[in-house]
Structures are given as structure tokens and as C-alpha cells.
């Protein structure tokens with residue numbers, strides 16, 4: 394309410410208002426970043442601006458195991474997309490598969506820190522350097538994650554974090570971009586606001602990807618509670634792990650990385666067990682999601698060409714994200730889930 398009162402008092406509702414600036418500064422400080430962050434209206438626009446600012450127009454190598462935006466954004470920007478398989482342990486894009494997919498037309502790698510678990514950033518970095526490719530991270534799930542003692546957002550040329558209402562940290566709709574190169578940062582800064590410099594001067598061609606002060610106000614409110622939100626998710630994850638069969642959690646945490654506990658994906662032995670578990674859970678009014686399913690290289694509207702991604706196929710057919718509910722329900726829920734899972738496997 395205080396933030397809203399301030400907005401009406403100033404009558405400054407959007408266009409890089411003071412709350413957006415405060416939010417950006419707090420996000421930067423929270424991640425210990427030496428460079429500025431640039432808030433945008435949503436994560437998808439952040440990815441599109443990243444591609445534009447880096448001048449990527451041709452072929453982009455990406456993962457089929459991600460949200461649709463990871464593929465649709467480069468396609469929307471007129472790029473072509475090639476899919477590389479994922480690593481079975483970490484579920485992030487497999488650097489060897491990336492290197493095998495590189496052609497003379499390849500301009501960028503677009504990799505997702507899936508469920509907040511970092512990609513093999515060292516391997517991807519050296520491949521990108523060797524072949525002169527831009528390296529973009531879809532860090533939509535990775536708010537607050539660190540790797541080897543520093544923010545995961547320090548890696549790659551550009552990272553995009555989504556602040557959509559379904560994410561761990563959010564501003565209803567929103568996102569932000571972190572770019573390493575100052576020239577790219579300047580482009581991102583102008584591109585997100587039509588290139589406007591005052592009333593009558595322009596810096597190149599831009600788009601409207603501005604975050605409003607209302608959205609920033611929501612973000613500022615939630616940011617105050619982020620640690621406790623992440624912590625309650627940790628407790629819930631631990632309760633799940635204590636209550637569920639060993640080894641059912643879907644991925645191995647990348648050594649050196651911290652977790653933000655935004656998701657609790659489990660991997661069943663087969664798709665038929667998954668479907669039966671979903672049915673039993675929904676009988677108890679518990680709705681788990683097949684995240685990510687279908688694989689993006691299987692979505693005909695996105696990609697008519699065929700790609701061989703056998704690891705991703707196997708994972709996507711068996712993965713289910715369990716709902717992260719209120720902390721009071723954790724134990725009852727884990728119990729219920731366990732009963733159901735036992736029913737399924739017996």
C-alpha cells in the first residue's frame with residue numbers, strides 16, 4: 394500500500410519510474426552483481442531483446458527440455474532453431490551434443506538452467522569461445538542461484554530471468570536481463586523502451602518491453618520475503634525427499650551450485666506409471682504438472698524438422714513436477730503422495 398500511495402503521489406506510473414530503478418538496484422545487490430540489471434515486461438521479451446542486442450539472426454542451438462519460450466523467442470526473431478540433447482543427470486543441455494550440432498550457420502547457444510540447476514557453464518563457455526558463438530542463458534528458473542560462489546547470472550553473454558507469477562520470485566508479469574558486455578547492456582537499455590532518449594531522440598530501433606512501477610512494487614514486496622519463501626520451499630522439498638522413495642527426484646544438483654527449491658520434479662520408471670500416479674493424485678484433488686512435456690522438438694508448430702534427442706525423450710515421458718503447497722500441508726501431502734506412489738508401484 395505504501396508503494397502504491399507513492400506511485401499515485403508522484404503520478405509516475407511507468408517509463409523507468411523510481412520503483413523500477415529501486416527494484417533493479419535491489420536485484421543487482423541481492424545477486425552481488427557488478428553490472429546493472431535491466432527489468433523488462435516479461436521474460437520472453439527479455440530473451441528476444443537479448444537475441445536482438447547480440448545481433449543473433451541465424452541458427453541457434455537450444456534444448457528441447459524447456460518451456461516453449463526458449464524455442465519460440467528465437468523463432469519469433471527470425472532465427473532457425475536446432476535442438477541438442479540433454480545430460481541425463483542434470484537435465485541441462487549436453488555440451489557434446491551442442492558441439493556436434495554446430496554448423497557454419499550457427500550464431501548462438503541458448504541454454505536453460507532447468508529447474509534452477511545450472512548448465513555445464515564451463516564447457517558451454519569454451520565451446521562458444523572456440524566457435525565464436527553468442528552464449529545466452531534462459532535463467533527463468535534460476536533467481537538467487539549461485540555457482541562456485543558467484544551468481545549464476547555472471548555466466549554467459551546474457552542471462553534472462555523471468556519474474557512471472559508462476560515463478561519463485563515474481564512481479565506478476567516481468568523479467569530482467571543481465572548482460573556482460575557494456576555495449577550490449579546499452580542496447581538492451583534502449584531497446585526495451587523504443588530506443589527513446591528524451592522526447593525526440595532515438596538510439597536505434599526498439600520495442601516496448603518496459604516494466605511498470607506497479608509491477609516493480611509487487612516485485613519489491615516479494616523480494617523482502619524471498620529468503621523465507623525459498624526456505625519454506627527447501628523444507629517442503631526435504632519433506633518430499635523424506636517421504637518419497639529414494640532416487641525419485643528427477644535430477645542431480647550440479648556440484649558447486651546452490652538451489653532455490655523452485656520445483657520438485659520426480660522421475661518415474663515409465664510413462665504408464667506416471668499417468669497412473671497423476672490419476673491417483675487427481676482423485677485426491679492434487680494436480681501435478683508434466684513439466685516439460687511435450688518436448689519442444691516434438692511441437693510441430695515450432696519445428697517441422699526432426700531431431701534425435703533420446704535422453705530428453707526418455708526424461709520428458711517420465712517427469713512430473715509435484716505441487717509446492719503451503720508449508721502446513723507438507724507432511725500430510727508427502728504422506729498422501731507416498732501412499733499413492735506405493736499403490737502405483739505395487
Ligand SMILES: *Cc1c(COP(=O)(O)O)cnc(C)c1O
Pocket residue numbers: 435436437438459460462463505531533534555556557567568
Ligand atoms: C517462464 C519461462 C519463460 C518465459 O518467461 P515469461 O516471464 O513468462 O515470459 C521462459 N523460459 C522458461 C524456462 C520459463 O520457465
